[in-house]
Amino acid sequence: MATATPLPRYAPGDHVPRDLRSEAELRANGFVELGEPVALLEADCSGAGELLPTRAAVPLYSTAEARRLRGDDWARLPRQAREAAPASEITRRSRQALDPAGSSPQPIDPTFGAVGRPTSASRSSLKSNPRRWLIDLFREGFVVVDTETTGLGAADEVIEIAAVAADGSVLLQSLVRPKAARIQPGAQRVHGLCAADLSAAPRWPDVVAQLLPELNGRRILAWNAPFDERLVVQTSRAWRIPHDLPPFECAMRAYARCRGVGHGAMGLQRAAQVEGVMAGAQAHRGAEDARLVVALLRRLLDSPPREA
Numbered sequence: 001m002a003t004a005t006p007l008p009r010y011a012p013g014d015h016v017p018r019d020l021r022s023e024a025e026l027r028a029n030g031f032v033e034l035g036e037p038v039a040l041l042e043a044d045c046s047g048a049g050e051l052l053p054t055r056a057a058v059p060l061y062s063t064a065e066a067r068r069l070r071g072d073d074w075a076r077l078p079r080q081a082r083e084a085a086p087a088s089e090i091t092r093r094s095r096q097a098l099d100p101a102g103s104s105p106q107p108i109d110p111t112f113g114a115v116g117r118p119t120s121a122s123r124s125s126l127k128s129n130p131r132r133w134l135i136d137l138f139r140e141g142f143v144v145v146d147t148e149t150t151g152l153g154a155a156d157e158v159i160e161i162a163a164v165a166a167d168g169s170v171l172l173q174s175l176v177r178p179k180a181a182r183i184q185p186g187a188q189r190v191h192g193l194c195a196a197d198l199s200a201a202p203r204w205p206d207v208v209a210q211l212l213p214e215l216n217g218r219r220i221l222a223w224n225a226p227f228d229e230r231l232v233v234q235t236s237r238a239w240r241i242p243h244d245l246p247p248f249e250c251a252m253r254a255y256a257r258c259r260g261v262g263h264g265a266m267g268l269q270r271a272a273q274v275e276g277v278m279a280g281a282q283a284h285r286g287a288e289d290a291r292l293v294v295a296l297l298r299r300l301l302d303s304p305p306r307e308a
Contacts (some may be wrong), residue, residue, distance in 0.1 A: 004264060007041045009057070012194040016041065020060040025186050028071040033069040034061040042186035058185040106162040132257040134301045142166050142219040144251065147228050150190040151184035155255050158235045159183065159198055160191070161207060163214055164290035166297075171214040173287045175201035204239045212244060223268045225250035251293050257302045268292060276301045
């Protein structure tokens with residue numbers, strides 16, 4: 001009788017191939033038949049304040065096999081439906097993938113930040129004159145902020161934040177001890193952080209107190225800014241402190257406008273590969289990702305943008 005081959009196991013912090021996803025992530029994208037698990041993720045299921053780590057082996061499935069079993073690609077709404085709906089069912093389910101028990105946040109108008117404020121007075125300038133927008137951005141000075149989080153849901157929190165200046169210098173890089181949220185397995189698969197990594201990390205109020213002076217009135221950008229700003233706001237609310245950061249501007253949408261590639265739904269890794277500023281895989285850690293955004297913006301400045 002043949003002996004079954006043990007499944008590969010990935011520990012927190014290991015690089016997990018992009019093809020491998022948890023059941024929750026695949027179900028959120030409309031897959032029903034997943035096939036057999038092809039690997040296991042040793043996810044840290046510890047909650048905030050727990051002294052001993054609680055590990056669970058989360059099965060991982062092949063996205064390619066799930067596609068084959070379904071006979072098509074990832075579920076997508078027609079373009080007209082996506083543009084007409086403020087938040088599609090696919091988007092809602094995707095947000096719940098890492099937080100099955102949580103409720104989805106309210107849809108965010110891409111013109112506004114997570115707290116409903118206009119993200120920049122220069123938004124119209126970006127639409128009408130991308131080149132001028134870029135020149136003004138580097139002239140005025142800016143900071144790119146990147147976060148890693150416990151998940152995507154309405155109760156999730158920031159667990160790492162980095163701020164990088166326009167010249168590439170790191171102004172702040174810090175892990176953050178969460179107030180209450182547990183790290184969801186899907187999020188852990190991406191960034192590799194677990195509860196043990198955060199046990200001695202500073203609290204969010206202390207990190208914000210370090211971050212505010214570094215901003216020094218400069219504009220804040222983030223790749224997919226509505227997500228990062230929403231998680232920053234949620235984390236401040238969890239700790240019951242005011243949200244004192246300026247509104248975020250979206251570098252992803254700026255890239256799309258300058259390169260004429262639709263409405264901005266392009267991943268950071270893909271954009272960096274297209275522009276030739278990155279070889280290999282995205283780090284999915286704060287300072288490295290923020291530096292990548294700065295490099296992309298610099299590349300846009302050094303080459304003529306194409307208006308959409």
